[in-house]
Amino acid sequence: MIQKIIRSRWWIAALVLLISLIPISAFAQGSDPSDDDVNEVARQIYCPVCENIPLDTCGTTACEQWRGIIRDRLADGWTADEIKTYFVNQYGDRVLAEPPRRGFNWVVYLVPVVIFLGGGFLFYRGFQQWSSPAQNRNDREMKKVTSKPVKLSEDDISRVEEELRKRSEG
Amino acid sequence: MKKILLWGGLGLLLVFLSIGLYRSQQGQVGIGETAPDFELISFSGGKYQLSDYRGKVVVVNFWASWCESCKPEAKDLELAYQFYLNSGDVIFLGVDYVDIEPDALGYLEEFGVTYPNGPDLRTEISQAYRVRGVPETFIIDQNGIISHVQIGPYSSLEHIKSTIDPLLD
Numbered sequence: 001m002i003q004k005i006i007r008s009r010w011w012i013a014a015l016v017l018l019i020s021l022i023p024i025s026a027f028a029q030g031s032d033p034s035d036d037d038v039n040e041v042a043r044q045i046y047c048p049v050c051e052n053i054p055l056d057t058c059g060t061t062a063c064e065q066w067r068g069i070i071r072d073r074l075a076d077g078w079t080a081d082e083i084k085t086y087f088v089n090q091y092g093d094r095v096l097a098e099p100p101r102r103g104f105n106w107v108v109y110l111v112p113v114v115i116f117l118g119g120g121f122l123f124y125r126g127f128q129q130w131s132s133p134a135q136n137r138n139d140r141e142m143k144k145v146t147s148k149p150v151k152l153s154e155d156d157i158s159r160v161e162e163e164l165r166k167r168s169e170g
Numbered sequence: 171m172k173k174i175l176l177w178g179g180l181g182l183l184l185v186f187l188s189i190g191l192y193r194s195q196q197g198q199v200g201i202g203e204t205a206p207d208f209e210l211i212s213f214s215g216g217k218y219q220l221s222d223y224r225g226k227v228v229v230v231n232f233w234a235s236w237c238e239s240c241k242p243e244a245k246d247l248e249l250a251y252q253f254y255l256n257s258g259d260v261i262f263l264g265v266d267y268v269d270i271e272p273d274a275l276g277y278l279e280e281f282g283v284t285y286p287n288g289p290d291l292r293t294e295i296s297q298a299y300r301v302r303g304v305p306e307t308f309i310i311d312q313n314g315i316i317s318h319v320q321i322g323p324y325s326s327l328e329h330i331k332s333t334i335d336p337l338l339d
Contacts, residue, residue, distance in 0.1 A: 048293055049268050049303075061236035065270050091268060092292035107186060114179060 033074040041070050041080045044097045045087055054097060198306065198319055199299050205230075205310040206298035210263055212288040213275060218263055221314070227260045227337045228310040229330075232290075232301050234269045235277035240305040243323035243330075244281035247307075250330040251285040259338055265290050267304050311337050 042056035049062045056067075066087075073083045087095045099105040152160070199206065205228075210218045220228060231247055233240040247262065254260035264287035266274045271289065278287055290296050299308060302321075309318035318333040 047268065062234065062268055065236060065273060069270055088292075090289070090291060092294065092297075094293070111183060111186075115183075118176065118179065 033071055037074055038067055038071050041074070041083055042067055044080070044084060045070075045095050046097055048091060048094055196300055198301065198321070199308070199316060201316055201319060203316050205308065205314050205316050206295075208295045208298060210265060210286065210288045210295065211291070212286045213266075213271065213278075216286060216288075218286055218288075220263075220310070223261045224314055225312050226258075227312060227334055229260065229262045229334065230265060230299075230308045230310065231262070232265045232267045232296060232299070232304050232306045233277075234267045234304050235273040236269065237304045239323050241277075241281070243305060243325075244277070244283060246324055246327045246330055248281065248283050248285070249327045250334070253327070253331070254334070257338075260334055262286070264288070265295050267296050267301065268293060309333050309337070 039056040043054045045055045045066070046053070047055055047058055047060070047063045047066055050058045050060050053063075055063055055070075069086075070083055073086065078086075084096065093100060093105075099108055101109060205220065207219070207221045209220075212218065220230075229247075229250075231243075233244070247264075251260075251262040254262075262285035264278075264283065264285060266287060266289045269289065274287075274289065277283075299306075305320075305323050307318075307320040307324065308316055309320070311317045317337055320333065324330045
C-alpha cells in the first residue's frame with residue numbers, strides 16, 4: 001500500500017513537472033529566437049561596412065548590432081521578409097545577398113545566362129566541326145575554289161596539261 | 171550577324187566590368203569638387219538640406235556608434251560647434267553611417283553632441299560622398315565646394331579650426 005502511494009506520488013510529481021515545462025518552452029520559442037533562427041535571416045544580409053562577408057559570419061561590432069536587431073525583431077514576431085525590408089529601408093538594396101529583380105540589377109541575373117548560352121552555342125559549333133572534320137574541310141576547300149576563281153594563262157594551262165599527261169603515262 | 175552579336179555582348183560585358191572597377195577604385199569626393207547635395211533628417215525629425223546653407227561653411231562628419239576611432243573626435247567636434255555657434259557662419263551636420271538608432275542616440279548623449287545628427291538612410295549620403303569608412307569629415311566652403319577632406323579622426327579642436335578658419339578670412 002505504502003509502495004503504491006509512493007509510486008503514485010512520483011507519477012504526480014513527474015506529471016506536474018511535465019505540465020510546468022510546456023508553457024515555458026512555448027514562451028521561450030516565441031520570445032527568444034535561437035542563434036540558428038537569427039543566422040537564417042542574417043545569412044541573407046550583408047553589412048556594407050564589411051564587404052563580401054554575410055552577416056551571420058561577420059565579427060565586427062556593427063554586425064553584432066545588426067544581429068541583435070534581427071533577434072529583437074524575430075522576438076517581436078516579424079517575418080524574415082519584413083526584417084529584410086526594414087534593413088533595405090535603413091541601409092539600401094546593397095545589404096541584400098540577392099539583389100531585387102528590378103532595373104539595373106537584372107544585369108546580375110542575365111549576364112550569367114547569356115554567357116552560359118553563348119558558351120553552349122560555341123561548344124556545340126566546336127563539337128560539330130570536330131565530329132565531321134573531313135566534310136567541313138571539303139566544304140571549305142570547295143568554297144575557296146568557287147569563291148576565288150583563278151585566271152590561268154595559256155602557258156599555265158599548257159604546262160598543267162603537260163604535267164597531267166606525264167603523270168598518266170608514267 | 172552572329173559574330174556581331176557575340177562581340178557586341180562581350181564588349182557590353184567588358185564595359186559593365188570597367189564601370190564597376192572604375193567606381194570601386196574611385197576615392198572620396200575630392201577637394202575642389204562640388205559637394206553632392208543631400209537632405210539629412212535628424213534623429214529629432216528636423217530636415218537639413220545642404221544646398222540651403224550656401225554662403226556658410228558646412229562641416230559634414232560621418233560617424234557611427236560602433237566606430238572606436240570616432241570617439242576621440244566627438245567631443246572636439248562639439249567644442250568646435252560651440253565655438254562657431256554665435257557667429258552663425260559655420261554649420262555642423264553629423265551623418266550616422268550604418269548604425270542603429272538606440273546606440274547612436276546613446277553615443278550622442280555620451281559625448282554631449284548637440285549639433286544636428288541623423289541616420290544615413292539607405293546609405294545614400296555616404297555613397298554620394300564615396301565614403302570608405304568612418305570617421306570622415308568634409309569641409310564645404312560658402313560656394314558649396316569641398317575645401318578639405320579629413321580621413322580618420324581629427325586630433326584636436328585646433329586641428330578642426332585649422333581646416334575651417336581659412337575659409338572665414
